[in-house]
Amino acid sequence: xxxxxxxxxxxxxxxxxxxxxxxxxxxxxxxxxxxxxxxxxxxxxxxxxxxxxxxxxxxxxxxxxxxxxxxxxxxxxxxxxxxxxxxxxxxxxxxxxxxxxxxxxxxxxxxxxxxxxxxxxxxxxxxxxxxxxxxxxxxxxxxxxxxxxxxxxxxxxxxxxxxxxxxxxxxxxxxxxxxxxxxxxxxxxxxxxxxxxxxxxxxxxxxxxxxxxxxxxxxxxxxxxxxxxxxxxxxxxxxxxxxxxxxxxxxxxxxxxxxxxxxxxxxxxxxxxxxxxxxxxxxxxxxxxxxxxxxxxxxxxxxxxxxxxxxxxxxxxxxxxxxxxxxxxxxxxxxxxxxxxxxxxxxxxxxxxxxxxxxxxxxxxxxxxxxxxxxxxxxxxxxxxxxxxx
Amino acid sequence: xxxxxxxxxxxxxxxxxxxxxxxxxxxxxxxxxxxxxxxxxxxxxxxxxxxxxxxxxxxxxxxxxxxxxxxxxxxxxxxxxxxxxxxxxxxxxxxxxxxxxxxxxxxxxxxxxxxxxxxxxxxxxxxxxxxxxxxxxxxxxxxxxxxxxxxxxxxxxxxxxxxxxxxxxxxxxxxxxxxxxxxxxxxxxxxxxxxxxxxxxxxxxxxxxxxxxxxxxxxxxxxxxxxxxxxxxxxxxxxxxxxxxxxxxxxxxxxxxxxxxxxxxxxxxxxxxxxxxxxxxxxxxxxxxxxxxxxxxxxxxxxxxxxxxxxxxx
Numbered sequence: 001x002x003x004x005x006x007x008x009x010x011x012x013x014x015x016x017x018x019x020x021x022x023x024x025x026x027x028x029x030x031x032x033x034x035x036x037x038x039x040x041x042x043x044x045x046x047x048x049x050x051x052x053x054x055x056x057x058x059x060x061x062x063x064x065x066x067x068x069x070x071x072x073x074x075x076x077x078x079x080x081x082x083x084x085x086x087x088x089x090x091x092x093x094x095x096x097x098x099x100x101x102x103x104x105x106x107x108x109x110x111x112x113x114x115x116x117x118x119x120x121x122x123x124x125x126x127x128x129x130x131x132x133x134x135x136x137x138x139x140x141x142x143x144x145x146x147x148x149x150x151x152x153x154x155x156x157x158x159x160x161x162x163x164x165x166x167x168x169x170x171x172x173x174x175x176x177x178x179x180x181x182x183x184x185x186x187x188x189x190x191x192x193x194x195x196x197x198x199x200x201x202x203x204x205x206x207x208x209x210x211x212x213x214x215x216x217x218x219x220x221x222x223x224x225x226x227x228x229x230x231x232x233x234x235x236x237x238x239x240x241x242x243x244x245x246x247x248x249x250x251x252x253x254x255x256x257x258x259x260x261x262x263x264x265x266x267x268x269x270x271x272x273x274x275x276x277x278x279x280x281x282x283x284x285x286x287x288x289x290x291x292x293x294x295x296x297x298x299x300x301x302x303x304x305x306x307x308x309x310x311x312x313x314x315x316x317x318x319x320x321x322x323x324x325x326x327x328x329x330x331x332x333x334x335x336x337x338x339x340x341x342x343x344x345x346x347x348x349x350x351x352x353x354x355x356x357x358x359x360x361x362x363x364x365x366x367x368x369x370x371x372x373x374x375x376x377x378x379x380x381x382x383x384x385x386x387x388x389x390x
Numbered sequence: 391x392x393x394x395x396x397x398x399x400x401x402x403x404x405x406x407x408x409x410x411x412x413x414x415x416x417x418x419x420x421x422x423x424x425x426x427x428x429x430x431x432x433x434x435x436x437x438x439x440x441x442x443x444x445x446x447x448x449x450x451x452x453x454x455x456x457x458x459x460x461x462x463x464x465x466x467x468x469x470x471x472x473x474x475x476x477x478x479x480x481x482x483x484x485x486x487x488x489x490x491x492x493x494x495x496x497x498x499x500x501x502x503x504x505x506x507x508x509x510x511x512x513x514x515x516x517x518x519x520x521x522x523x524x525x526x527x528x529x530x531x532x533x534x535x536x537x538x539x540x541x542x543x544x545x546x547x548x549x550x551x552x553x554x555x556x557x558x559x560x561x562x563x564x565x566x567x568x569x570x571x572x573x574x575x576x577x578x579x580x581x582x583x584x585x586x587x588x589x590x591x592x593x594x595x596x597x598x599x600x601x602x603x604x605x606x607x608x609x610x611x612x613x614x615x616x617x618x619x620x621x622x623x624x625x626x627x628x629x630x631x632x633x634x635x636x637x638x639x640x641x642x643x644x645x646x647x648x649x650x651x652x653x654x655x656x657x658x659x660x661x662x663x664x665x666x667x668x669x670x671x672x673x674x675x676x677x678x679x680x681x682x683x684x685x686x687x688x689x690x691x692x693x694x695x696x697x698x699x700x701x702x703x704x
Contacts, residue, residue, distance in 0.1 A: 006493040014481050223477040227538070230442045231494040232467040388444075 003233035007241025008248070014215075015249055025208035025253040030260050032200040033193055048133045049079045051101035053089035058109020064102070064122075067140050078136065086123070093125045099133025101125040102141060112148055120148055190351060192323070194268065197261040198347035199320040202282065202340045204257075205250055206314060209286040210307040212246040216294035216384070217303045225388060235385040243287050243377060250283035270350030271357035274366075278346045281366050284373030285339040291380025295387070314340040342368045393420045395455055395468070395546045395577035401440050402449035410436040412601040414450070418546065418579055423572040425592030426581040427690060429700075433601040434581040435474060438550050441579070442471050455545055467495060470544030474551045476531045477538070480524040484515055484534050487523060488541055495542035505541055513537045513567055529560020536567060547571060548579045553587065565590060585690045597694060604697050613688050616696040619646055620662025621686040622669065624655045627679030635678045642668045653681075662687055 015021050052065045067073070068080045081098060083089050089101035103123035111118040122141045126134035154171055219225040228238050258275070261267040269275050289310060297303035315321060317331075318340030324332060335341035346365025353361045396418040403411040411433045418424040426434045439445040441452050443459045443466065452459040455468045478487050488506045492498075497505060510516040513533040523531060536552055549568065553561045568591055572578050582588055588595050589609055596606040605612055626635060632650050639648045639657050644665045647658040659665035662685045673680050695701055 002496065002498075003494055006490060010479070010482075010490045013486065014479055017481050223473040223475040224479065226444055226473055227471060227477040227491070228494065229444055230466055230469060230471040231491075232463040232465075232496070233494055234463060 001237070003231070004237040004241045004244070007228070007233075007238055008244040011215075011242050011245030012248060015212075015245060021208060021249065024204060024211075025249065026256050028207070029197070029201040029204040029253075029257050032204075033197040033257075033261055033265070047079050048077050048100075048136050049081070049098040050133055050137055051081045051083055051089045051092045051098040053083045053086050053101060053103045055084075055086065055106045056104050056108040060109040060112045061104040064104060064140070064144055067144075074136065074140070090125055093127050096127055099127045100137035102137050117152070120145065190323075190348060193261065193265045194351055195323050195348060197257065197265070197267045199344055201254060201257040202318070202343055202347075203311065203315045203320045205253055205283065206286050206289070206311045206340065208253055209246050209250050209283070209290050210293060210311055211304065212242075212249075213290050213293040213297060213307050214300040214303040216242065216290075217297050217300050220387070221300065229388040235388055236381070238388075239291075239381045239384055243291060243381070246290060247283055247287050250286055251279065254279045254283065268351050268354055269347070270353055271355065271361075274357050274359050274362050275347075275350055277359065277366055278343065278350065278362050278369070281370035281373060282339075282343040282346075284377070285343065285369040286373070288373035288376030288378075288380065289339070291377045291384065293380070295380045295383035314338050317341060319344055339369050339372045342372075394418070394453075395420055395422075396424075396441065396579060397453045398437075398441055398450065399452075400450035401437060401447060401452070403436055403440055403445060404448055410601050411440060414596075414598070414601075414603045416596050416603065416606060418577045420545070420577050421572065421575045422593045423568065423578040423580060423591050425588040425595040426579070426598055427583070427585065427588040427592075427595050427694075428581075428598035429583050432583075432598040434583075434598055435550055436601075437598070438548055438579070438581060442466070442469055442548060467542065468545045470539035470542065470547040472536050472539035472547070472549045472552055474554060476523075476535050478523050478531065478535060480531075481522060483520050483522050484510065484526070484537075485519040487534065488538060491538040492541040497542060505543075509537045509540055512540070512570075514563065527557075527560070529556040529563070532556050532560060533564060533567065536564065540571070544576070546577045546579065550581050551583070552580075553582070553584065585694075588690055595690065597690070597697065599694075599698050605693065609690065612690060612693045616688070616693050618688040618692060618696070619658040619660055620665070620688065622657040622659060622662055622666050623682075623684045623686065624657065624669070624673075624680060625682035626653050626655070627681050628653070630679050634676065635673060638672050638676050638678065639669055642672055645669070 050068055052068065054061045054065055065080070065082065068078045069075045081092065083092065086103045089098075089103055092098040093101050101124070103125065105121055105123070108120065108122070111120045122145065124134075124137050124141055126137065128134075151171065158167065158171065216225075219228075229235070258267075258269050258279070262269060290307075293303055293306050293310065297306055317334050318338040319327075319335045320340060324335055327335075336345060342365045346362040346369075349361055349365075350357045359366065394417050396416075398417070399415045401411050401414040402409070414433070414437055416424065416426075426437060428434055436445065440447050440450075441459070443452075454465050457465045457468075459465055479490070482490070485506055488509060489502060492502045492505055506519075507516065510519050513536060515530060515534060515537070518526065518530065523534060526534065532552060536549065539547060539549070552568075553564050556564065565587060568578060568580065572591070572593070578591075580587075580591060592609070594606065594608055595612060596603045597612070598604070605615065607615065624635075624639075626632065630653070632653070632655065635655060636648050636650055639645055639655060642665055644659050644661055645657055646660065649656050657665065657669065666683065666685055670680060670683065691701065
C-alpha cells in the first residue's frame with residue numbers, strides 16, 4: 001500500500017507540473033462548451049423560428065398553427081410568426097429570419113373536413129442550414145397529414161360496413177395536438193450547452209487520461225519503470241498507483257467541469273449521488289482504456305496515435321460532436337455500445353430526470369461503464385505487468 | 391555468515407537465435423567491487439538484467455545475500471540498481487526524486503529526510519537539491535542517478551556503465567564515489583567498456599565477449615595469465631657507458647632481458663614496479679646517469695586483445 005501511494009503521489013506531482021493537463025483537462029471542455037453555448041444563445045434553450053402563412057383562416061388551419069404555440073409543448077422552443085402570404089413566408093426563410101415556414105393553402109379546412117379523397121396540401125419551406133426548425137415543421141405537418149389519412153381510412157371502413165350517416169359524422173376529426181406532445185417532451189428538453197457540457201467533458205477526459213498511456217510508455221524508455229520493477233514493490237502496486245493518479249486527475253477534471261457549467265450556464269446535472277457515481281464509473285472506463293493502450297503501445301508516438309484514434313472514434317460514435325436526437329436507431333445503438341456514448345446517455349438522462357434522478361435512472365450507464373473500466377484495466381494491467389518482467 | 395552478496399551460476403539468455411548471455415557465472419563478496427568489462431554488445435547489460443530479475447532467465451540461477459532472486463520482492467530490497475540511462479523524473483527536483491525512490495524502498499519520515507540530505511551530500515549535489523533534474527548537467531544527472539540507487543543503503547549496488555557520456559571531471563567524481571562505496575563495505579557490480587575504470591575501481595574483473603565470461607580475476611592475475619612482461623624504458627645522460635649500464639640492469643633480480651637502442655635501454659621484467667626501483671638505485675650507485683624513466687605495464691586492454699584478437703573498443 002505504501003508503494004501504491006508513493007507511486008500515485010509521485011505521478012500526481014508530475015502531472016500537476018504539466019501545463020497541458022491544465023489546458024487540456026480543465027480549461028478545454030469548459031471553453032468548448034462555452035463556445036457552443038454562445039453559438040446557441042448563451043445557454044438559452046433552443047429557439048426555433050418558424051413561420052406559418054395561413055391562407056385558409058379555417059378552424060383546421062388555426063388548429064394546426066396552435067400546435068406551434070402549445071404551452072408545455074412546442075411553444076416552449078418555437079418562436080412562431082404568422083404572415084398573410086406565401087411570398088412573405090418565403091421571404092422570411094430566404095432572409096434566415098425563420099428556419100422553416102408552413103404554408104396552409106386556401107381550402108385546406110374544407111378539404112380536411114370533407115373526409116373524402118379530396119387532396120389536402122400543406123407546403124413546408126425550409127432553410128437547409130436550420131435543421132432543427134425544418135425537423136420540427138416537417139414533423140408537425142407529417143403527423144397532421146398522417147392523422148387525416150387515419151381518419152379517412154376509418155371513415156371509408158365504417159362506410160363500407162354499412163354505418164349510418166350519423167355514425168359516420170360522429171367519427172373524430174384529425175387533431176394535430178395529441179400525438180405531438182410526447183415528441184416535444186422527449187426530444188427537446190436539453191439546451192445545447194446542457195448537451196455539450198458532458199459531451200465535451202467526456203472527450204477531454206478521455207484525451208487527458210488516454211494521453212497518460214504515453215507517459216507509461218515513456219517510463220519504459222527512460223528506464224524509471226525498470227528501476228521501479230527492481231524495487232521491492234509488487235507490480236500491482238506500481239501499475240495501480242499510476243492508474244490511480246490518472247483516476248484522481250480525471251475526477252478533478254469532471255468535478256471542475258460540472259461545477260463551472262452549473263454556475264456559469266445553469267447546466268442541470270441532476271441528482272448528486274447518481275451523478276457522482278456516474279462520474280466515477282466514467283473515469284474508470286477511461287482509465288481502463290488507458291491501461292489497454294499502454295499495454296499494446298511500444299513507443300510514446302504509438303501510444304499517442306492509438307490514443308487519438310480511439311478518442312476520436314469514441315467521440316464520433318459516442319455522440320460527442322453533435323446532438324444525436326433524431327439519429328437513426330442503428331446509430332443510437334452504436335452510441336449506447338461505446339463507453340463515452342453510454343456515459344453521455346447517462347448524463348443527459350440525469351439532466352432530464354432532474355431532482356427525481358436516482359441510481360435506477362442511470363443503472364445501465366453505471367453498470368456498463370463500470371464493468372468496461374474494470375475489465376479493460378485488468379487486461380491492460382496484466383499485459384503491462386508482463387512487459388515489466390520479460 | 392556467508393560474505394557473498396551476489397552469486398550468479400550458469401546464466402543463459404537467448405533472444406531468438408542470438409545467445410546474449412551464455413553460461414556466465416561469478417560471485418561478489420561484501421566490500422568487493424566486481425567489474426564486468428567488455429565491448430558494447432558483449433552482454434553486460436543483459437547479464438545485469440538477469441541478475442536483478444528484469445529479464446527472465448533461460449538458464450542458471452541468481453542469489454542475492456543468500457536468497458534466490460525469484461523468492462520475492464523482499465530479496466530485491468538488498469539491491470541498489472543504477473541503470474545505464476538516467477532513470478529519474480526530470481520534471482521533479484533532486485530531493486523529490488530521492489524522496490520517491492527512498493519511499494519505494496520503505497523509508498519514511500525523518501529517516502527519509504535525513505537520508506536524502508546525506509546522499510545528496512555524498513554525491514556533491516546538496517546545494518542543488520531543490521532544482522529540477524532537467525536543469526542539471528549530464529554529469530550531475532549521472533551522479534543523482536547513482537544516488538537514487540544508494541538511498542536505502544543496499545548491500546549490493548549494481549551500476550551499469552554509469553560514466554557513459556559524461557565529462558572527465560564528472561567521471562572522476564563518479565569514480566571517486568564508487569571507490570568510497572566499495573571502501574564502506576558495500577558490494578558493487580560495475581559494468582564498463584572503459585579499461586581504465588575497471589583497472590582503477592575493481593578488486594576483480596570479469597571480461598565478457600559475445601555473451602561469455604572469457605576470463606576472471608584480479609587485474610594482476612588477468613595480466614599474469616597472458617604471460618606478458620612489463621617494459622621499463624630508461625634514457626641515459628649523454629656519454630654514459632651503455633655497456634656498463636646493461637650489465638648493471640641484467641644483474642637486477644627479476645629482469646628477463648635488456649636491449650639497447652641509442653641512448654635508451656628497454657628492460658623486460660615480470661614485476662616492473664619492483665625492478666624499476668632496484669634498477670634506478672643500482673644505476674645511481676654505479677655512477678651511471680639516468681635522464682628519464684618510463685614504466686609500460688601490460689593492461690586489461692592487452693588481456694582482451696590477447697584473448698579475443700580484437701581491441702576492447704572495436
